[in-house]
Amino acid sequence: MNKKIVIIGAGVAGINAATKLVDNGYPGELITIIDKGNDPHNRLPEEVMTGMLGAGGWSDGKLTYHTAIGGVLSKYCGEEKAMELMDQVISNFRRFHPKPEEIFCSDPQAEPDFIKPYFGLRLFPVWHIGSNYLHEIAKTWYSYLLDKGVEFRWKEKVTKINFKHNIVVTDASEIDNFTLEYDELIFAVGKSGIDFGKKLTDDYQLPTEPKSVQIGVRFEAPQKYFQKLIDVSYDFKLYQKFDNVSLRSFCTNNNAAYVAVEETYGDVSYNGHAKKGEEFRNDMTNFGILMEIKGIENPFEWSRDVVNKLQIGGTGLYYSPLRNPSKTSEHELINTTQIFDLTTVKEVMGEYFTYVENFINDMDKIFEFGGDYGMYIPEVKYLSPEPLVDYKNLALVDYPNVHFVGDALSARGITVSGAQGIYVAESLL
Numbered sequence: 001m002n003k004k005i006v007i008i009g010a011g012v013a014g015i016n017a018a019t020k021l022v023d024n025g026y027p028g029e030l031i032t033i034i035d036k037g038n039d040p041h042n043r044l045p046e047e048v049m050t051g052m053l054g055a056g057g058w059s060d061g062k063l064t065y066h067t068a069i070g071g072v073l074s075k076y077c078g079e080e081k082a083m084e085l086m087d088q089v090i091s092n093f094r095r096f097h098p099k100p101e102e103i104f105c106s107d108p109q110a111e112p113d114f115i116k117p118y119f120g121l122r123l124f125p126v127w128h129i130g131s132n133y134l135h136e137i138a139k140t141w142y143s144y145l146l147d148k149g150v151e152f153r154w155k156e157k158v159t160k161i162n163f164k165h166n167i168v169v170t171d172a173s174e175i176d177n178f179t180l181e182y183d184e185l186i187f188a189v190g191k192s193g194i195d196f197g198k199k200l201t202d203d204y205q206l207p208t209e210p211k212s213v214q215i216g217v218r219f220e221a222p223q224k225y226f227q228k229l230i231d232v233s234y235d236f237k238l239y240q241k242f243d244n245v246s247l248r249s250f251c252t253n254n255n256a257a258y259v260a261v262e263e264t265y266g267d268v269s270y271n272g273h274a275k276k277g278e279e280f281r282n283d284m285t286n287f288g289i290l291m292e293i294k295g296i297e298n299p300f301e302w303s304r305d306v307v308n309k310l311q312i313g314g315t316g317l318y319y320s321p322l323r324n325p326s327k328t329s330e331h332e333l334i335n336t337t338q339i340f341d342l343t344t345v346k347e348v349m350g351e352y353f354t355y356v357e358n359f360i361n362d363m364d365k366i367f368e369f370g371g372d373y374g375m376y377i378p379e380v381k382y383l384s385p386e387p388l389v390d391y392k393n394l395a396l397v398d399y400p401n402v403h404f405v406g407d408a409l410s411a412r413g414i415t416v417s418g419a420q421g422i423y424v425a426e427s428l429l
């Protein structure tokens with residue numbers, strides 16, 4: 001246990017990895033975590049993607065517990081181990097939670113008849129933490145790691161990595177001439193670092209595994225229409241399957257539900273989160289309607305092109321038959337351009353947008369919201385070509401001391417990202 005470990009990204013994956021290490025006696029002094037965002041005391045509400053606990057730390061905190069949700073895990077370690085790793089992540093969130101008794105679990109057992117024959121419903125447990133508790137969790141968790149001697153470097157962006165000589169370079173280098181050597185590197189940059197990961201993949205010509213396209217819209221409506229389904233499943237996952245396209249509702253937020261803006265590659269797309277606390281209640285529901293499209297030749301480039309063409313005036317789009325865009329939890333207008341017909345969207349997304357329209361029409365048959373809804377366009381999960389890793393320890397096949405984890409690898413959610421971090425830490429221990 002004397003190797004210098006550098007973790008890039010203090011997100012869910014990086015922080016769970018560090019915690020597993022120090023919990024098992026690894027000297028904190030040998031661990032450095034670099035993050036381009038802020039520590040939990042200085043992180044602002046609008047810093048959605050960066051800083052302590054990463055995007056997961058300022059999200060809605062829905063901890064999903066199923067190996068088919070939130071990205072890929074069991075492919076590496078098998079079903080049983082995957083569930084055990086997810087248990088560890090959930091237990092970490094409980095451990096640093098100021099009021100663990102307030103974490104509630106939604107665990108639907110059967111598909112309700114009223115969604116048939118239009119949709120299927122995925123059944124799995126979800127623990128719901130809520131954004132504002134996550135901030136408290138982040139502070140307590142940070143103190144724990146500091147006490148263990150872990151070094152944090154905040155507001156410092158890693159700009160280069162020399163895999164051949166084990167050196168990390170940050171943007172403080174020009175001022176400090178700062179470089180850092182490592183024996184083991186955990187690359188945990190999440191979605192906000194996906195372009196960096198892609199650059200490394202290209203520069204080092206890393207072998208990759210192909211991925212499908214995941215794109216759609218963020219749907220928003222008053223909660224009352226969906227209440228009967230929310231009563232069955234808080235984070236409901238409705239799905240429809242066709243030959244090469246499947247659709248699902250994704251990341252449902254209720255009660256105090258806000259649409260969040262994501263910026264990737266300079267383009268705006270949408271996501272959502274929910275607050276706890278009556279003062280934030282707006283009685284809205286939002287969720288992604290995501291299509292998984294198979295058979296597109298260059299899925300990553302295709303998604304980027306579609307998202308880029310769906311920008312007007314430097315933002316994504318908002319469409320509603322009746323409503324106007326909502327405000328953020330900080331009472332600011334959501335960064336979006338309102339459109340009054342869907343011609344552009346249909347031109348850009350082509351036949352695929354018909355699937356989204358049909359999904360909304362089918363929901364309307366059950367929930368009867370009429371025109372009282374809006375959609376923020378696009379929502380996207382950039383599944384960049386996944387670097388090929390050794391399934392035992394998620395290390396790059398050509399660089400066995402560089403481990404990719406979380407959204408930077410194949411995760412798309414908190415539990416799976418954290419679990420991948422722990423999986424790597426276990427291999428290092």
Ligand SMILES: Cc1cc2nc3c(=O)[nH]c(=O)nc-3n(C[C@H](O)[C@H](O)[C@H](O)COP(=O)(O)OP(=O)(O)OC[C@H]3O[C@@H](n4cnc5c(N)ncnc54)[C@H](O)[C@@H]3O)c2cc1C
Pocket residue numbers: 008009010011012013014034035036037048049050051052053054055056057058059060061062063064070156157158159188189190191192193196251260262271272273405406407408411412413414415417418
């Ligand atoms: C608004 C929103 C709501 C969400 N809600 C949920 C939810 O309820 N449930 C769920 O399961 N998932 C949710 N997600 C997804 C979830 O947050 C991510 O899957 C998860 O955070 C990924 O963890 P990660 O550690 O891989 O990356 P992240 O948590 O994104 O952390 C990556 C960290 O790396 C840092 N970083 C990036 N590039 C660099 C660089 N070059 N140098 C230094 N530091 C860098 C960033 O600052 C960031 O702190 C949500 C995401 C968003 C944006």
